[in-house]
Amino acid sequence: WEQRGLHHLSLSKDSMAAAQEDGALGNAAAAAPQRAPGELEERSDAPSRVWGAQPGLLFQGEKQSCHPLVSITGQDSSSLSPTTKNLFFPQSLSWALGYNSSLAVHSIEDGMLLYVCAHTVVVHDVLGSRQHHLQGHANAISCLCVSEDRRWVATADQGPDPLVIIWDAFSGIPVRTIFDSHAGSGVCAIAISRDAKCLVTISAGMVQRVCMWRWTYPDESPVCYVELSPEFGFQDFVIFNPQNPYEFVSNSKTQVIFYLWGDAGLQYSTPPLTKQTFGSTVGHFTQSAFHFNATQVLTGTSAGKVVVWDVERKRGLAKEPQGRLRGMKATKLVPMQEESLTVLLVLESCIVTGDVRGQVKFYNGHLQLLACSDHSGTGPIQSISFSKTPSDPPGASSTSSHPFAARNFILSTSDATVLRVATDGTDFEKVMKEAKKAVTAIACHPQQSWLAMGSHCGLLKVWDYKQLQLLVSRIFSSAGVQCLSYDPAGSFLATGLTDGSVHVLDAISLLSCCEVFRFSRGPITHVQFSHDSEYLATADEKYAVTVYKRVLQNERRCWEHLAGLHSHYKPIRSILFGIQLDGSEPRLLSLGEDRQLIEYDLSSSSKDQLVVLHRHRVEQAAVPLCLAWYPHFSTESFILTANSCYKMKLYNATTKMCRKTLLGPTYGSPLEKMQILPKSAAEPQKRYLAYITKDKVGLQILPVDGNPHKSSAFICHPDGASDLAISYDGRYIFTAGGSDRTVLKWEVNLNALEAAASLGGEDLVPFYRLLDGGQDGEFFRELEDYFYYVQLRSHGIDMLESRQVSMYIPLEEIPSVMRAMGFYPSEEEIEEMINEVKFSEFVDTGEQVTKINLRDFIKLYINHRPAFGLSMKTIRQAFQVLGYENENGDKVIDRGDLLSLLQCRGDQPLAGNKHCVQISQDIRL
Structure with missing residues (x-):
C-alpha cells in the first residue's frame, strides 16, 4: 500500500506505445488516474497485475497480497478473488442469475460472456460454470461498452453520484474511475474508440451533455464537451469512427448528430431528414454505424430501412480542410425489409443487421443480402457480438465466400434470451433464458439446495444453487408469479399469482397437486404454510387474509378453502405462522401498515368464518414493515418487528406488550423484510438475522441491543430489492431485484461479522x-x-x-x-x-x-430517541399542516397559536409540560 503501482495506468501492449507518445502516462505518480473507492493498491515492489494480465487470468483464483477496507456498501471488491472476499466480508456476491436485457451481451472470448446484472458487471465462463463480478457502482449500470481487443470495459450508471469506471477485463481490476462526470443525471450512452484511448459519454438529463474523455490521462474533467438542444431528441446511442478516433456519431429516435473533436473543441452537425426528403416514410432511428469505405455512415430505422449518410461535396473544394467538421447529408434511403431494424453494425467487410423477428442478416458494402440467420421466436434482437478471433484456424476460412462466416457470435434479445450461434449461422444453442419482467418472488427448499424463482412474466424456475444448474421450469400464461413458499417438508410449493389465484405445486415436477384457488380479489402478496402443513395462509393487495386447510382427497393430500377476512384497511406487510406456547397447535399472525398486529383463532374458525383472537396496535406514529419470531434467548417468547423509523421492537408473544425498543440498522432505508438464519451445528447458541432494506442486504448479530457494529449491509439491488430467502443450512442469502430482473446469491461469512462487531468495541463503547x-x-x-x-x-x-x-x-x-x-x-x-x-x-x-x-x-x-434527530423536512411538514400563508405565500405560524397548540392540543399530558413551553420561547418565527 506504499504507493500506486503502474498497473493503474496499464493499457494493451498495442496502445501502450501510442499512449506514451501522446504523453498519456507520464510518470506513475503524476499521471495515476483516480481509483474506484476501495480499489486495491499494489506494493511498490510487487509486479503489476494489470501490466502482466493475460486472457484467462480472471478465473485463476489467485489470492491477493493486500485487501481493501470493508465499506458499508461493500463495493469495489472486484479485484479480490472469491476466496479472499469471503474472508473479509460478512456477505459476498457468489452468483448472479438473470441480466439486464436492455443492454448488450458481449463475447469476450469464445464461451465467455460479459453482461450487466443490476449494478454489477458479470464475466461468465459458460463452459466452466464460473462467474467473476466487477463491483464498483452504487447505482444500476445504465450503459457499457467494450474495446475492440476485448481488453477494456467501460461502464456508467445513473443516479446519485454517478460513476464511469474503466475495467481491465483480463484481471478484473478497475483502472480508472471518473467521478461526477454527469452529476445529477448520469450517463445514458457510452462508447470507446478503437485504439481504446478515448471515451465519449452522453448524459441522461433534459439538456444532454456530450463529453469527450482521454481516460488514460489524469485529468478529472473532459477534454471537451457540448450541450445539445432538447429539440434533437434523447440521444441514446453513440459510436466512434473505427478509422478516426476524432469522429463519432450519435442518434435519437428523430435525429442523427455527427461530431468532430480536437483543438477547436467539440463540433457537431445535425443534417435534416424527413419524410419529404425521399418521399418515403423513414421511421425512428435505432442504431448507427460507420461504413468501411471511410466516408459513409449508416443508420437503421424502425421502418426496416437504412439511411446512407455521406459527405456533402462543396464546389471548389477537393476535400474538407483538416480539423473542420465535414458536412453530412442523407444520400439514400434503402428499404431492407418490412420488420423494424434493432441492431446495425459493421464487421470487417460486412454489414450486419438484427430485427424484431429475431433475424440476423449479412450484407455487402452495397447493402446486397449475402446470408440470413433466422431465430424467430426468440424475440427482438437487442445486441450481436462476434467472437474476437475466427473460430477456424488461420487460412481455413479463406475459401469461404462469406468472410463473416469465420466468427461465432452471441445473440441477445429484449426477451432475456442469449444464443450462441455457430459460424454457419444455422447451428445455435441457448445459453440463457431469463425472466423478461420483474422477479418478485424467491423461496429456498427446506432440505435441498433448490431455489424457486418467480417472475411477473409467468416464468417459474427451480435452480440448484450448489450444482449451478436449472432443474425444472414452468410458465403461467395467464398471470405473473408474485410470491412463493415451500411447505416445511419440502414436498409442495405454494405459488401466489398476480390474478389472485393460488397454485399448490409438486416441488419436483411443478405440476398442480390440487385445484386452483381463486378466492382473492387482488394479487397475492404473501403465502405461508404452518409448521405441520395443516394450514396454508395467503394475503392479497385488497387487505384480506385467506386460510386453506389440509384434507385428503382420493388418498392424496391437498388443501381446501376454509375462510377469508378483510382484517386490515391498509397493505399487509407480513403473515406469519407460529406454534402455541402450551402445545403444538399452529397460530397465525398478520401485520399491516394500519399498525395492527392481528392474531387469528384457527381452532375456532369454521367454513367461511375466520375468527380473530386478538387485535393489537403496535405503533403510534411509525409504520411497521416486517415481522419475525424472535429466537429463544430466555424463557420469555417474543415477536420481533421493524418499523419505518429504523426501530426494532420486541413484543411478548402472549400479551403483545412492547418489552423492548432498539435501534435497528440505519443504512439509508428501513428494513423491508427479515428472516432468522437457521442454527449452526458448530455454534447453536449463536443466532443471526438476515434482512433487506430498499436496496441493501444485511446481517445482524442477535440478540439485538442497538449496537450498530453488530450489523452490516451491502448494496444488492439499487432499484429496489423485492424478496429475501435463506438456504436451509444458512450458508447463502438470496435476494430478488424486482424490476432489475435478477436474483443474487450471497455467501455468508459470520466470522467476518463477528470480527467487525469486536472491532467496534465492547460494553458501552x-x-x-x-x-x-x-x-x-x-x-x-x-x-x-x-x-x-x-x-x-x-x-x-x-x-x-x-x-x-x-x-x-x-x-x-x-x-x-x-x-x-x-x-x-x-x-x-x-x-x-x-x-x-x-x-x-x-x-x-x-x-x-x-x-x-x-x-x-x-x-x-x-x-x-429518533434515529436521525429532528430534520428540517419534518419541521417544514409541520408548518404545512399547522401554518397559514402570509402575504408572501410562505407558511407561517403565529407565536401565540404555537404556544396554544403546544399546551392544549395533541398528547395532552405532554402538551402542558413546562419544558415544551420553554422550548417554544426559544423559537424565532
Missing part, C-alpha cells in the same frame, strides 16, 4: 460513540449533570441532611431527563420505556425494577 462528542464530550457531561440533579430533586432541594448519592434514579424521572436532553417522547413512548426497564428482570426474578443506572439509561436513550 459503541453506544458512547453514538453520543455527540462521545464519552469525553460536553453532551455526555451534561447528561451526567442532569442524572445527578434528578437525584437531588428526588431527595428534595431544601434537604439539609447528608445525601446518599448513588448511580441510580427512579423510573419516574426517566421522562424528565429525556426531555432535558432534547428528546420529547409521547406518553405512549414514555410508558414503553418505563415498562421496558420495569419488567426487564421480571421473568427471571419475579420482581419489578424500580430504578435505572446511568449505563442503562444511555442505552435506553440511544435506542428510543
Whole structure:
C-alpha cells in the first residue's frame, strides 16, 4: 500500500506505445488516474497485475497480497478473488442469475460472456460454470461498452453520484474511475474508440451533455464537451469512427448528430431528414454505424430501412480542410425489409443487421443480402457480438465466400434470451433464458439446495444453487408469479399469482397437486404454510387474509378453502405462522401498515368464518414493515418487528406488550423484510438475522441491543430489492431485484461479522460513540449533570441532611431527563420505556425494577430517541399542516397559536409540560 503501482495506468501492449507518445502516462505518480473507492493498491515492489494480465487470468483464483477496507456498501471488491472476499466480508456476491436485457451481451472470448446484472458487471465462463463480478457502482449500470481487443470495459450508471469506471477485463481490476462526470443525471450512452484511448459519454438529463474523455490521462474533467438542444431528441446511442478516433456519431429516435473533436473543441452537425426528403416514410432511428469505405455512415430505422449518410461535396473544394467538421447529408434511403431494424453494425467487410423477428442478416458494402440467420421466436434482437478471433484456424476460412462466416457470435434479445450461434449461422444453442419482467418472488427448499424463482412474466424456475444448474421450469400464461413458499417438508410449493389465484405445486415436477384457488380479489402478496402443513395462509393487495386447510382427497393430500377476512384497511406487510406456547397447535399472525398486529383463532374458525383472537396496535406514529419470531434467548417468547423509523421492537408473544425498543440498522432505508438464519451445528447458541432494506442486504448479530457494529449491509439491488430467502443450512442469502430482473446469491461469512462487531468495541463503547462528542464530550457531561440533579430533586432541594448519592434514579424521572436532553417522547413512548426497564428482570426474578443506572439509561436513550434527530423536512411538514400563508405565500405560524397548540392540543399530558413551553420561547418565527 506504499504507493500506486503502474498497473493503474496499464493499457494493451498495442496502445501502450501510442499512449506514451501522446504523453498519456507520464510518470506513475503524476499521471495515476483516480481509483474506484476501495480499489486495491499494489506494493511498490510487487509486479503489476494489470501490466502482466493475460486472457484467462480472471478465473485463476489467485489470492491477493493486500485487501481493501470493508465499506458499508461493500463495493469495489472486484479485484479480490472469491476466496479472499469471503474472508473479509460478512456477505459476498457468489452468483448472479438473470441480466439486464436492455443492454448488450458481449463475447469476450469464445464461451465467455460479459453482461450487466443490476449494478454489477458479470464475466461468465459458460463452459466452466464460473462467474467473476466487477463491483464498483452504487447505482444500476445504465450503459457499457467494450474495446475492440476485448481488453477494456467501460461502464456508467445513473443516479446519485454517478460513476464511469474503466475495467481491465483480463484481471478484473478497475483502472480508472471518473467521478461526477454527469452529476445529477448520469450517463445514458457510452462508447470507446478503437485504439481504446478515448471515451465519449452522453448524459441522461433534459439538456444532454456530450463529453469527450482521454481516460488514460489524469485529468478529472473532459477534454471537451457540448450541450445539445432538447429539440434533437434523447440521444441514446453513440459510436466512434473505427478509422478516426476524432469522429463519432450519435442518434435519437428523430435525429442523427455527427461530431468532430480536437483543438477547436467539440463540433457537431445535425443534417435534416424527413419524410419529404425521399418521399418515403423513414421511421425512428435505432442504431448507427460507420461504413468501411471511410466516408459513409449508416443508420437503421424502425421502418426496416437504412439511411446512407455521406459527405456533402462543396464546389471548389477537393476535400474538407483538416480539423473542420465535414458536412453530412442523407444520400439514400434503402428499404431492407418490412420488420423494424434493432441492431446495425459493421464487421470487417460486412454489414450486419438484427430485427424484431429475431433475424440476423449479412450484407455487402452495397447493402446486397449475402446470408440470413433466422431465430424467430426468440424475440427482438437487442445486441450481436462476434467472437474476437475466427473460430477456424488461420487460412481455413479463406475459401469461404462469406468472410463473416469465420466468427461465432452471441445473440441477445429484449426477451432475456442469449444464443450462441455457430459460424454457419444455422447451428445455435441457448445459453440463457431469463425472466423478461420483474422477479418478485424467491423461496429456498427446506432440505435441498433448490431455489424457486418467480417472475411477473409467468416464468417459474427451480435452480440448484450448489450444482449451478436449472432443474425444472414452468410458465403461467395467464398471470405473473408474485410470491412463493415451500411447505416445511419440502414436498409442495405454494405459488401466489398476480390474478389472485393460488397454485399448490409438486416441488419436483411443478405440476398442480390440487385445484386452483381463486378466492382473492387482488394479487397475492404473501403465502405461508404452518409448521405441520395443516394450514396454508395467503394475503392479497385488497387487505384480506385467506386460510386453506389440509384434507385428503382420493388418498392424496391437498388443501381446501376454509375462510377469508378483510382484517386490515391498509397493505399487509407480513403473515406469519407460529406454534402455541402450551402445545403444538399452529397460530397465525398478520401485520399491516394500519399498525395492527392481528392474531387469528384457527381452532375456532369454521367454513367461511375466520375468527380473530386478538387485535393489537403496535405503533403510534411509525409504520411497521416486517415481522419475525424472535429466537429463544430466555424463557420469555417474543415477536420481533421493524418499523419505518429504523426501530426494532420486541413484543411478548402472549400479551403483545412492547418489552423492548432498539435501534435497528440505519443504512439509508428501513428494513423491508427479515428472516432468522437457521442454527449452526458448530455454534447453536449463536443466532443471526438476515434482512433487506430498499436496496441493501444485511446481517445482524442477535440478540439485538442497538449496537450498530453488530450489523452490516451491502448494496444488492439499487432499484429496489423485492424478496429475501435463506438456504436451509444458512450458508447463502438470496435476494430478488424486482424490476432489475435478477436474483443474487450471497455467501455468508459470520466470522467476518463477528470480527467487525469486536472491532467496534465492547460494553458501552459503541453506544458512547453514538453520543455527540462521545464519552469525553460536553453532551455526555451534561447528561451526567442532569442524572445527578434528578437525584437531588428526588431527595428534595431544601434537604439539609447528608445525601446518599448513588448511580441510580427512579423510573419516574426517566421522562424528565429525556426531555432535558432534547428528546420529547409521547406518553405512549414514555410508558414503553418505563415498562421496558420495569419488567426487564421480571421473568427471571419475579420482581419489578424500580430504578435505572446511568449505563442503562444511555442505552435506553440511544435506542428510543429518533434515529436521525429532528430534520428540517419534518419541521417544514409541520408548518404545512399547522401554518397559514402570509402575504408572501410562505407558511407561517403565529407565536401565540404555537404556544396554544403546544399546551392544549395533541398528547395532552405532554402538551402542558413546562419544558415544551420553554422550548417554544426559544423559537424565532
